[in-house]
Amino acid sequence: MLSAAAVRRGDRLAADAGLGGPVLMETAGRTAATLLWKVAGPFSARQPVVVLAGGGNNGGDGMVLARWVARWAGPAAVKVFLLAEPGRLRGEAAVQWSLLARAGVPAFALAGEPAPGAQQGPHQHQNPGTGAGAAPVAAEFPEPGAARPPAAGSAGAAGPHTETGPQPAADRPAAGGPPAAAGAGSGVGLAVDPFLDHLEAAVARARVVVDALLGVGVRGAPRPLAARALQVVGAAGVPVFALDLPSGLDTDTGEAAPVVPRATWTATFAAAKWGLVLGQGPERAGQVFVVDIGWPQETGTGVGGTGGEAEAGAPGGGTGGFPSARVLDAAGVAALLPRRPWDAHKGWAGHVVVAGGRPGQVGAAVLAGTAALQAGAGTVTLAVPAPVRTEAAVHRPEIMTWALPATAGGEWDAAAATALAQRERERRGRVVRVIGPGLGQSPGAAACLAAWLGLDRPAARDPAEGASDDDRPADAPHGRPADGAPGTDGEPGARAPEGAAAAGSAADGPVCRPTVLDADGLNLAALLGIDRLRERPGSFPLVLTPHPGEAARLLGWTTARVQAERPRAAVELARRAGAVAVLKGAGTLIAGPGGELYICTRGHPGMASAGMGDALAGIVGAFLAQGLEPLAAALVAVFVHALAGELAAPAEGIPVQATQLIARLPEALDRIRRGSPGSAAALGIPGVAWLRPPLEGDGAPVS
Ligand SMILES: NC(=O)C1=CN([C@@H]2O[C@H](COP(=O)(O)OP(=O)(O)OC[C@H]3O[C@@H](n4cnc5c(N)ncnc54)[C@H](O)[C@@H]3O)[C@@H](O)[C@H]2O)[C@@H](O)CC1
Ligand SMILES: Nc1ncnc2c1ncn2[C@@H]1O[C@H](COP(=O)(O)OP(=O)(O)O)[C@@H](O)[C@H]1O
Ligand SMILES: [K+]
Incomplete structure (x- = not known):
């Protein structure tokens, strides 16, 4: 691009x-x-x-x-x-x-x-x-x-x-x-x-x-x-x-x-x-x-780009107009997909914990969790305020629920931050947090978010995390045992900030985990200040998935400006947060903290419906949990989500519901592995590729 x-x-x-x-x-x-x-x-x-x-x-x-x-x-x-x-x-x-x-x-x-x-x-x-x-x-x-x-x-x-x-x-x-x-x-x-x-x-x-x-x-x-x-x-x-x-x-x-x-x-x-x-x-x-x-x-x-590669040496280089971006295609995404070993077990595929689901918005957390499950997470837990636990539990028997401290009104209580971390520690395996779907913006939710991001106090290594390595084959993905927490380079505590062991120890406070921030997680992060995200301890993997309104709040821009300057907005989000930024919408952009920029041209307007973003956040979490680095996880998730949205729509312009998209995720993954429609070959003219192939149900315009 x-x-x-x-x-x-x-x-x-x-x-x-x-x-x-x-x-x-x-x-x-x-x-x-x-x-x-x-x-x-x-x-x-x-x-x-x-x-x-x-x-x-x-x-x-x-x-x-x-x-x-x-x-x-x-x-x-x-x-x-x-x-x-x-x-x-x-x-x-x-x-x-x-x-x-x-x-x-x-x-x-x-x-x-x-x-x-x-x-x-x-x-x-x-x-x-x-x-x-x-x-x-x-x-x-x-x-x-x-x-x-x-x-x-x-x-x-x-x-x-x-x-x-x-x-x-x-x-x-x-x-x-x-x-x-x-x-x-x-x-x-x-x-x-x-x-x-x-x-x-x-x-x-x-x-x-x-x-x-x-x-x-x-x-x-x-x-x-x-x-x-x-x-x-x-x-x-x-x-x-x-x-x-x-x-x-x-x-x-x-x-x-x-x-x-x-x-x-x-x-x-x-x-x-x-x-x-x-x-x-x-x-x-x-x-x-x-x-x-x-x-x-x-x-x-x-033609078609190769996806997943850095845009090194590409023309543009930010001089005039927008920076260049690579167009995601099925072949590039297929190369990034996690390869499940034949002896894989659920620990290999990680544990996605969705924190959200306040009263009235339990569905958001359910959608994120269900999408994570469908996208291959080994274990999924919905961490919700205690009063809604049953409501969260009835949807999928495969999904666990944790009832966390809540206020009288059922909102998140500040004490839930530590309670969540404690529940995580009781389990072995690689934990990834998806924070935000239905979280709300209550003071308690804000306090929890700051704690989970390690921005209320220095964070520390989670001693339980190291144990999870035993669960994985030697060549398991995510070579970083504690995923960026201080001291993960083989010298426990070596890079921990002064006093971190006491302040953020397993016993008395939350630790940081690879995290996806979505919805109110982003709105609360905007109140903290996007630049503070760079200060997160150990630069643990972080993926932001804002829609244009959330991106505007994070950047202090208007939504109109975000839309008019989408490539610049995506790059700016990633740079300022020191994270991977997914700017959603038609032509979703994925920016890496090093200036990498990708665009997904797939998906369709029928996907503009409530819950689609929750599903995406869960899918990103699933690929982080399966060991992908944050940029790769975001690229794969965005493409798989868009392709599932295409598969769920019988024709161009037909609305799709999030549950329908989620149901098609395994098929979308399979298509990508086998080479999805829309590749150059599908058009039949070597050297010519669709930027966005027609939906299959639409009756291809080419004879
Ligand atoms: N340079 C190259 O290596 C290649 C260029 N290609 C083609 O070349 C095009 C670019 O060629 P050019 O740089 O000659 O530019 P264009 O042919 O796009 O436009 C330049 C012409 O448009 C006129 N013009 C500019 N703004 C105007 C306006 N607002 N109203 C009316 N007329 C206006 C100019 O007076 C000039 O005659 C590409 O879009 C592509 O189609 C292709 O042949 C591929 C290779
Ligand atoms: N016109 C469109 N073309 C392609 N994808 C779209 C389109 N509209 C919405 N989507 C996708 O659907 C999802 C909507 O997310 P979001 O706005 O956060 O919805 P919600 O908050 O209701 O879950 C995003 O992944 C977005 O990229
Ligand atoms: K033209």
Whole structure:
């Protein structure tokens, strides 16, 4: 996931490696043509493609695509509208314009200012700034079926038109019309109004419009001329296939003026761009396909990403726009999944303790616990205020419950902090805490949270923790016996703060454990101050799972700012807390304390329902309990959760309940292990991957 600045840097790295613009453009345009054919083809003179091209490299991509479609289906199957004066084209776009002429592809362009003394009219327009070689545009681009003969001796700025040039498809009569290169153009090199009229007429008859007007080079909202052309396209209601980005969409923020097309498909090159997943990007881009154009590996942006790897050497590096992120995919997540040994026992898979479930919100803790169980935790306990213990216990017989000290009103009592730690110590095995689902924000809950985070006093090593090692095979995950508590490096107490042994000993206070903070756990942490989380003793593993509102409270931002700057917000949460931060919502972001950033593009709006977050917190806990490091646990949990949400929805837009998602967790895990739908292979075009594959129940848009 790249910013515009990162794309430029990637292009430079590619060029340094010998992959120059023309090579990349050819790969981009040809692959996009293949993809277009797959999603919207076949094309013919009766089912033509109209390409709206701009004067930059995005337009160049469109011209490459047009050339290939013409080669496969005959020149009458495609028509190019260049919203620029050909004489002003530079670099690769100029080359592509020249190649279009050679291929006999019908095309229209804007006419330049007439040369002094030249007769007015579309064929007489001389392109300024092109010197002696400037040629009437019309001569280069014959319009199929037009009566006028080709202008003789034309030699354009972009190269001579030669009738004998390679025109593989020109001798193939296009369906429903005369041979493509038989006649001369009747309307190329046009003033603006006739150009737009022709565009309107062509679009009305088109099978699909290819939007190649503006790509990552866009600056601000489309200017008036571009806006008029986009308006024409939008008004026609014909499906739009956008190249790189829907034209005018802000590459970094996803801001979009009203004229920015609502594409049915977008083929984005090298890697996805932030603008496709932020702001209005998702609704403008439609189905997004990531097209590998051959950037060298050093750029770190292979198709589909590999997930689970650091983004070392990736373009962007935080310069301008947002930092780069890796897109989670099934293959990358599969590599991170814990591998259960054949002789595994429940201790191997850890013990998730969910602390929450105040009266009226017991369900939140139940959902987190059930999700933890379904995601593979060896043991799950719901630690709840005593008055609700029975209510918590009735749901799943596999789940234990601990009744903890409560106030008269059934809220958490401050004494519960120590009581919980005591109950944990009575059991062997690796304990992970999921703190927050239904916790409430009572003073007692706040006191417990501070104690569990070790922020009320120095924390100490839990002597019972070491014993749990005996339960595990020698190569068991989580090589850190006490998970970051002081003295875990083999010298018990060696790094313990002064007085820690007394202050935080097993006998008289809570110890710290790998922790997931969610919901009110986060709201209370915000009151403590997010920066204080860095002070937690021993930097024990910590994963925060805020939704945008909770993230705003933690950062002291508005929710709107969090949403507008999601990548920055995620990185900031992780940096300030010194923890792994999962910023939930469409396009969940996972940030590591070292600046790592990942995005999960899976899941769907049907998952916007109560309890989904509780389920996610429980799943993160389950993977911590199974020995994954916190970043890996968060990555796996987010992906599995999203995939289970997809499996639970019969179709796009159908609401899913948390219990339905939780029920599908084992299947989601199995899919990931076996390679889930949405891999590049599933689309059937090597080097092309869905950014977010269609839901299976939705009827795949590809044939
Ligand atoms: N450079 C490379 O290595 C590659 C670039 N590729 C393509 O090149 C595109 C980027 O090309 P460019 O940098 O030439 O930029 P674009 O083609 O995206 O846009 C630049 C053009 O848009 C005009 N423009 C900018 N802002 C505008 C606005 N608000 N209203 C109207 N017109 C506006 C500029 O005057 C210029 O003509 C990518 O999106 C991608 O499609 C691909 O060919 C792959 C390789
Ligand atoms: N539009 C969406 N697309 C993908 N995932 C979504 C979408 N809406 C919600 N989700 C996911 O559902 C979960 C909702 O969590 P949260 O807002 O905390 O819900 P709750 O507090 O009700 O449990 C998150 O994991 C979020 O990423
Ligand atoms: K575009």
